[in-house]
Amino acid sequence: MKAAILRSLLRKSSTVAPSSSYVLRRGFSSELAPERKVAILGAAGGIGQPLSLLMKLNPLVSKLALYDIAGTPGVAADVSHINTRSEVTGYMGDDQLKQALEGSDVVIIPAGVPRKPGMTRDDLFNINAGIVKSLCSAIGKYCPNALVTVISNPVNSTVPIAAEVFKGLGVYDEKKLLGVTTLDVVRAKTFYAGKAKVNVAEVNVPVVGGHAGITILPLFSQASPRANLSDEDIKALTKRTQDGGTEVVEAKAGKGSATLSMAYAGAIFADACLKGLNGVPDVVECSFVQSTVTELPFFASKVRLGKNGVEEVLGLGLLSEFEQQGLEALKPELKSSIEKGIKFVHQS
Numbered sequence: 001m002k003a004a005i006l007r008s009l010l011r012k013s014s015t016v017a018p019s020s021s022y023v024l025r026r027g028f029s030s031e032l033a034p035e036r037k038v039a040i041l042g043a044a045g046g047i048g049q050p051l052s053l054l055m056k057l058n059p060l061v062s063k064l065a066l067y068d069i070a071g072t073p074g075v076a077a078d079v080s081h082i083n084t085r086s087e088v089t090g091y092m093g094d095d096q097l098k099q100a101l102e103g104s105d106v107v108i109i110p111a112g113v114p115r116k117p118g119m120t121r122d123d124l125f126n127i128n129a130g131i132v133k134s135l136c137s138a139i140g141k142y143c144p145n146a147l148v149t150v151i152s153n154p155v156n157s158t159v160p161i162a163a164e165v166f167k168g169l170g171v172y173d174e175k176k177l178l179g180v181t182t183l184d185v186v187r188a189k190t191f192y193a194g195k196a197k198v199n200v201a202e203v204n205v206p207v208v209g210g211h212a213g214i215t216i217l218p219l220f221s222q223a224s225p226r227a228n229l230s231d232e233d234i235k236a237l238t239k240r241t242q243d244g245g246t247e248v249v250e251a252k253a254g255k256g257s258a259t260l261s262m263a264y265a266g267a268i269f270a271d272a273c274l275k276g277l278n279g280v281p282d283v284v285e286c287s288f289v290q291s292t293v294t295e296l297p298f299f300a301s302k303v304r305l306g307k308n309g310v311e312e313v314l315g316l317g318l319l320s321e322f323e324q325q326g327l328e329a330l331k332p333e334l335k336s337s338i339e340k341g342i343k344f345v346h347q348s
């Protein structure tokens with residue numbers, strides 16, 4: 001039962017997370033899978049808790065470090081009772097951050113405040129920029145070789161912030177810093193499957209650009225399986241994908257933003273990163289990374305994940321005229337969010 005749930009939970013990214021029994025059938029048992037430590041920073045939050053649960057279910061994880069400024073002993077005690085491979089430890093407060101991070105292969109950062117109705121992701125900058133900066137300073141010191149996946153918003157600025165912090169410490173490796181845009185892909189897949197009336201488990205849709213409003217650019221012209229949707233349908237699907245976060249913020253009416261779907265997306269992405277590190281071939285996900293795909297220094301597109309993190313940043317492929325217009329339209333906003341992040345590190 002547990003294996004079946006995990007299999008269906010983690011099934012449809014371009015990668016597939018093996019449940020332990022699946023792994024055993026393939027002759028690659030979790031005992032043979034390398035030891036991998038994953039640290040979650042912000043583990044007691046709305047995203048952090050379900051993400052901790054999903055990472056506890058992942059047989060590729062051998063150590064799970066749950067860090068937050070409060071509440072982690074309870075979350076760790078709870079999750080630790082689940083009878084899966086990883087050993088879970090909770091860490092709370094600055095004094096324990098070093099221990100939480102040391103030896104980590106992958107660090108996932110969902111720490112920071114979420115939106116309330118009427119706010120943009122950029123409205124979170126003032127608080128979250130400082131949180132990401134201080135956490136990345138610790139990562140640069142205590143686990144400089146870890147692959148770092150950033151969930152905290154505004155992702156269009158927090159990823160450049162992380163890069164600048166690592167550069168300042170002399171430990172920046174562009175292959176190991178990834179902004180998590182998987183939720184945009186998850187939404188695009190779900191909305192496309194609903195409109196095109198195709199099996200959602202078979203759908204693939206790349207989403208490029210950034211992670212806020214019009215900077216989120218789903219490429220439905222490249223969606224598979226192909227469907228004959230009208231221009232109006234494509235426009236509406238694009239808008240719904242771009243506004244997906246706001247749809248949840250409004251529905252939660254002041255009680256935060258997407259947490260459960262984000263935890264799912266974050267777990268899919270972390271699983272892909274672990275598979276890449278373990279040498280599984282052809283692991284491809286969309287992510288906001290250092291990039292030369294456009295003239296902007298950071299951009300989300302498909303990336304191939306491997307033993308060193310981002311092994312290859314893939315190009316955009318053929319765009320429709322509508323997507324080409326969307327691409328040009330998003331560049332000024334994305335450029336200014338990136339520059340805002342870089343400036344923050346040099347001024348503070």
Ligand SMILES: NC(=O)C1=CN([C@@H]2O[C@H](COP(=O)(O)OP(=O)(O)OC[C@H]3O[C@@H](n4cnc5c(N)ncnc54)[C@H](O)[C@@H]3O)[C@@H](O)[C@H]2O)C=CC1
Pocket residue numbers: 041042043044045046047048067068069070110111112113114115124128131135150151152153154155180181182183184211256257258259262
């Ligand atoms: N990339 C994406 O697609 C998405 C990003 N988000 C973002 O994720 C972030 C977290 O959202 P929620 O979990 O809903 O918020 P939340 O408020 O429920 O949880 C945040 C957690 O971060 C912790 N935290 C604050 N400062 C910290 C520090 N210095 N070190 C460690 N932990 C710290 C808090 O104690 C809290 O437990 C927000 O910025 C939100 O906008 C949310 C959904 C999707």
Ligand SMILES: O=C([O-])CC(=O)C(=O)O
Pocket residue numbers: 114115121153183244245246248249257258
């Ligand atoms: O909308 C928000 O504030 C949270 C987020 O990034 C998302 O759900 O995509």
